[in-house]
Amino acid sequence: MVIDFSSMYEGSNDLERIIEDMFRKSPFGSRHLFPKVNIAENDDGYIVDVCIPGVPPDDIELVITARNLIIKGERKSPEGRYFRQERSAGSFQRALNLNVPVDRDKVVAKNENGILRVTLPKADSVKPRKISINS
Amino acid sequence: MNNKEARNVGSIPPTDILEMEDGFHIIMDMPGVSPDSVVIDIEESELNIQGASSYPEADAGLRKLHTEFGAARYQRSFTLSDFVDRDNVKAELTNGVLRLFLPKAEAMKPRRIPIS
Incomplete structure (x- = not known):
């Protein structure tokens, strides 16, 4: 009953590894993972905070499959003559x-100042429950 | 000031500086910073930008499983050239990105001198 995030540290998951490989070749580079994510948990579910400044909510695509939450989109850079370009731009995917079932219909996402908070409630079947003992 | 605060001071926000037809644009990533917590000062030719993100360090009742970013105090300074019309600098903050517009000074715009 835990989300298996091990792949994020060890790259043990095939999909994650393929995506990491893609990032290594992308302008973001592996050291500049974009977007950065924080994951936290409480009894009701998981909270994923995505640090995604400069991408309007309409350009962010969140896909929840049976085993993955996929965040993808594109950060566009304006046209002009650049004197300095430190902000990464282009397509991204994480x-x-x-590994725990979430209630997919109740997932909500809210963007606040460039930080997207995705709340994924755990499916009722995996929530802790008190069982009363009949004496 | 304790060590933790000292470390938080002056995170350098990634910045693009570009020239368009209308003038110069400075674009800075400041995720988690709300418009009312940004301070932009121009003193002589020095442009100074500060902003603190209000990203929650710790929500009550949340167990952290994985952390890649945190709250930051952003700070960056630029020196403005005479090409910039300092009185008409405009700023807006949307989706955690600060965008400064620095119009070109009228006196510095290219001009054709008619021959009399």
């Missing part, structure tokens, strides 16, 4: 493993 996949997070979900």
